[in-house]
Amino acid sequence: MNILVINAGSSSLKYQLIDADNKNLISKGFCERIGIEGSQLKHQPKDGDVVVIKSVMKSHADAIKLVIDSLIDPNHGVISSTDEIGAVGHRVVHGGEYFKKSVIINEDVKKAIEACVELAPLHNPPNLIGINACEHVMPKIKQVAVFDTAFHQTIPYEAYMYAIPYEYYEKYKIRKYGFHGTSHKYVAQRAAKMLGKPLEQLKLVTLHLGNGSSVTAINHGKSVDTSMGFTPLAGVPMGTRSGDIDPAIVFFLIEKEHLSIEEISDILNKHSGVCGLSGVSSDFRDLEDAANNGNKRAEIAQDIFAYNVRKYIGTYSAIMGGLDAVVFTAGIGENNSQMRSVIVNGLTYKGIKIDPEKNKLRGVEADISTSEASVRTLVIPTNEELMIAMDTFELVGK
Numbered sequence: 001m002n003i004l005v006i007n008a009g010s011s012s013l014k015y016q017l018i019d020a021d022n023k024n025l026i027s028k029g030f031c032e033r034i035g036i037e038g039s040q041l042k043h044q045p046k047d048g049d050v051v052v053i054k055s056v057m058k059s060h061a062d063a064i065k066l067v068i069d070s071l072i073d074p075n076h077g078v079i080s081s082t083d084e085i086g087a088v089g090h091r092v093v094h095g096g097e098y099f100k101k102s103v104i105i106n107e108d109v110k111k112a113i114e115a116c117v118e119l120a121p122l123h124n125p126p127n128l129i130g131i132n133a134c135e136h137v138m139p140k141i142k143q144v145a146v147f148d149t150a151f152h153q154t155i156p157y158e159a160y161m162y163a164i165p166y167e168y169y170e171k172y173k174i175r176k177y178g179f180h181g182t183s184h185k186y187v188a189q190r191a192a193k194m195l196g197k198p199l200e201q202l203k204l205v206t207l208h209l210g211n212g213s214s215v216t217a218i219n220h221g222k223s224v225d226t227s228m229g230f231t232p233l234a235g236v237p238m239g240t241r242s243g244d245i246d247p248a249i250v251f252f253l254i255e256k257e258h259l260s261i262e263e264i265s266d267i268l269n270k271h272s273g274v275c276g277l278s279g280v281s282s283d284f285r286d287l288e289d290a291a292n293n294g295n296k297r298a299e300i301a302q303d304i305f306a307y308n309v310r311k312y313i314g315t316y317s318a319i320m321g322g323l324d325a326v327v328f329t330a331g332i333g334e335n336n337s338q339m340r341s342v343i344v345n346g347l348t349y350k351g352i353k354i355d356p357e358k359n360k361l362r363g364v365e366a367d368i369s370t371s372e373a374s375v376r377t378l379v380i381p382t383n384e385e386l387m388i389a390m391d392t393f394e395l396v397g398k
């Protein structure tokens with residue numbers, strides 16, 4: 001069965017058509033500048049050249065129509081009609097406490113996604129628009145919602161509650177939700193395959209390290225804690241996000257710098273992390289170059305990032321009472337061998353030791369541990385779209 005995976009943003013829409021029977025990608029692409037002048041679609045059949053289609057897309061419904069037209073186009077298309085699309089899987093960022101797993105979309109599901117808009121005001125509205133647009137264009141095809149937060153709904157209360165007055169949890173549902181759940185779940189499943197053991201028998205720490213980064217403790221296949229929190233601002237320092245800080249810094253800065261709520265939010269979300277620390281860039285490639293050219297702050301920024309990730313590995317292996325494997329994924333985790341090495345440096349006492357030769361690998365699945373390491377260190381390229389397709393197939397196809 002072919003599954004169309006949709007990831008709708010405010011002015012963009014990414015898609016992949018995946019054959020769920022053999023997990024093969026058939027085509028992918030994205031629409032940009034939806035609702036803005038100069039909108040275009042970039043469509044790529046597997047093994048084919050990218051086709052750029054410049055066309056007015058006033059709405060997400062226009063974008064979906066264009067995606068379908070490209071998929072069935074006689075020249076660059078990959079299927080002959082929409083009958084060859086078995087179901088649509090949507091990435092939805094926030095499922096709040098409503099969704100513990102992926103679901104087939106109906107009116108109640110849409111209402112619950114709407115109710116979570118307050119928790120993800122930038123993401124849930126376009127996700128919902130994408131769902132409505134697909135329903136409009138393909139009314140007979142089943143739609144599934146796959147939530148970034150769902151995998152973390154198994155986290156116990158002692159890990160998800162904040163020690164603030166309980167009424168704020170009751171009134172506003174302020175608690176840890178966690179994000180990147182689809183990615184953490186995907187790499188955990190792959191890790192179990194690579195280790196040749198059932199996921200239910202493993203203790204894993206998965207490191208999704210990209211522009212946004214999060215660390216998750218996965219005990220016997222279930223997320224038991226994760227570094228992001230009520231929002232994706234918490235946890236390890238990121239490209240431009242601060243990660244965990246003393247909340248009193250916020251009041252202090254507001255007072256000293258006469259900042260508005262919007263300004264302090266901008267500082268912590270867009271001007272902090274390794275970018276704010278280094279003054280160079282949010283991109284770790286730039287940091288590495290700058291540090292190699294003697295830029296001290298770029299070096300310090302990378303050290304602070306590595307230190308915090310290492311701290312989470314220690315904390316999470318402590319709460320799980322052991323550790324079988326550490327898994328690196330996403331842009332930095334998959335490609336930055338130097339950062340991988342710095343992160344696990346000093347964890348030999350825990351049985352984590354990587355082989356410098358094997359660690360040179362990038363962007364492929366690999367066990368980079370030394371033969372004597374008792375805790376395996378794995379590199380696993382993430383594939384959130386495939387995970388969405390497989391969840392959708394699971395619900396609709398079988």
Ligand code: ADP
Nearest residue numbers: 209210211212282283284285330331332335336
């Ligand atoms: P996003 O969270 O936006 O999906 P990514 O997962 O693409 O981010 O991660 C972006 C980070 O990954 C950047 O800091 C970049 O330096 C690093 N990165 C991505 N690709 C590579 C690569 N091929 N080599 C080295 N670093 C990379």
